[in-house]
Amino acid sequence: MPRGAEQAAIEQRRATIRDVAERAGVSTATVSRVLNRNYPVAQETRERVESAMRELGYVVNAHARALAGASNRTVGIIVSEIVDPFFAFIARGVEREAARTGRLCLVCCTEGDPKRELAFVDLLHEQRADAVVLVGGSIADRTYTAELTRRAQELHAGGASLVLCGRPSLGGRVPAAAVEYDNEGGAFAITDHLLNQGHERILYLGGPPGVSTTRDRLAGYRRAHELRGVAPDDDLVHTGAFSRGFGYRTMRDLLRRRRDFTAVFAANDIVAAGVAQALEEAGVRIPGEVSLVGYDDVPVAEEMRPRLTTVHIPLEEMGRQALRLALPSEDDDDWRAPSTGVLRLGTHIVVRESVAPRTPGRARRG
Amino acid sequence: MPRGAEQAAIEQRRATIRDVAERAGVSTATVSRVLNRNYPVAQETRERVESAMRELGYVVNAHARALAGASNRTVGIIVSEIVDPFFAFIARGVEREAARTGRLCLVCCTEGDPKRELAFVDLLHEQRADAVVLVGGSIADRTYTAELTRRAQELHAGGASLVLCGRPSLGGRVPAAAVEYDNEGGAFAITDHLLNQGHERILYLGGPPGVSTTRDRLAGYRRAHELRGVAPDDDLVHTGAFSRGFGYRTMRDLLRRRRDFTAVFAANDIVAAGVAQALEEAGVRIPGEVSLVGYDDVPVAEEMRPRLTTVHIPLEEMGRQALRLALPSEDDDDWRAPSTGVLRLGTHIVVRESVAPRTPGRARRG
């Protein structure tokens, strides 16, 4: 007999629907009816049941309910890092849309580990979440894609849906919706903005290599160069991570080795903040000597001095739409998840103060 | 017969433990055993069961499991706004601690509405969350406190725990743990820092009135004045909200009416960012003409120029500890929630660049 057994004996046992029924002198079916307000119950009966519930401190058990009935009204969202504003804003969109449809939101953080990502999808499936939203760039790994595809199918077979948010669709044959944003287009536009100001040696800094987000931004960066007839130089590209630290260290180290660039395209605003600090410490003026742009348009872009020119993504809207895509709209009685369907939202550049025309003759060999 | 009925007929029915048992030619108990790895199962049997699960795409139902067994291994966290770094960092602590103990995290956003806060506590209780963490300042309303107290008791009676994080405990008789931080102390320290630099007319800007966070910060602000023998002037205090917009507008409007202050204590870093912008637009130099401090020490403090002097709070640690307080440690077999117990973490000021000694004769009447 384990210690604490007598305590366990007097252990709290929550009131159940049966306790309520007994106390109110009705059947459990009636209690269920007042709980769900889905069948007529005599006013007087209802009141009796309601006070019984109050007196007993009755709280319905969502698990029993989910088991007996349909859904538990929860959705899941998987992000890399909840303190990263990119993910936080998307999460807000998902949470708000979930709340609007009377659902709770399970938030999972992978810290960038694809293994945990898959494990979380499983966990959310076990929870019978109505939808699971997978946020952020994906790696282009065969095994990973196969694993994810299998889960999408399992989820779909169970009547739930997987939605990809901010990453490419799994293709028409896989039952997973996707909300994308024009990542390549945004990168193209902001690179063109730089080229248009006369910059030709543009550093690209940050973003994990092999991740779709990075790939698309780099594609836009390269296309802009090609369209202007400027040969893109891969020696100017340094991928690594989406962190302030990476931006800072890389810029600092680069500054010691070379000065043959007049602009920096940071993979996102957070990286840009790190780059700005390194530039500042080296006494390099922005945008006087070096122009700087970011991506995402998160709040830090407005706080930096000079304010950061960047690419706006409708983050919260993406989150909201992801859930809309996955969930039946309330007034649509019989509804089938648009198993596969991709929604693509636009991006646009926000011009602030961190870009200036290139001063002729400024770029010199490192 | 509703439309889509024949579709419903061929509707996916997920494989259950019985299907797996049948296919593997064993009993459901055995399947349960290989699922939970808590009882010996013959190697050969296990393999048979495992492939049956794989073939059927079996995914255990967490609700059935929760209903039959003990917990569903989820915790809840209620914050005002997930994109606010104050909450995001605490949420990260909670989420990480939850993940560490194999739990999922239900995140709820109230958008500052105490009504929704209570409603979320109920929802989380329905979900039978092992713990619910209520984050952020509280209003001092009798009815509200009574409602919350009742829920704390119900939760406790059900074997779950309510933890308050960043707000005062409900008192020794209410079964709710609390993780606080030395809010008043931090406010005292940073006000004293300002006073020590010769500032005597210090504006206090932001924070919703009537909320504990605001009350405590103001208390520290006042105590510092008193200790230095400077009469605190309530005319310098403008509460309102914890938003950038509030800081910006209030500072901008104040600047038109008065200039009889030499320093600003913003209720948090976000408000400080707004204040800084208003000051900048009015051509008032920080810290040359006006010193500025914030509270929280969230990333924006490092991005502002000048960098913001502020009060550091161990946000992530608070979240982590909140859950530790609420949950049994794995190696503690029989465990009772320390129903009531408060943990208080320290705060300290971080001196950066936004404070300078008062220039004598600088404060002039508006």
Next chain:
DNA sequence: CTGAAAGCGCTAACAA
């Protein structure tokens, strides 16, 4: 408008 009864999918004794 109300009650009886049959599960929902799983776990945990208790037997074997």
Next chain:
DNA sequence: TTGTTAGCGCTTTCAG
């Protein structure tokens, strides 16, 4: 090592 058998707390026909 495995199977049998009760439930866990709720919803939902189907009767009345």
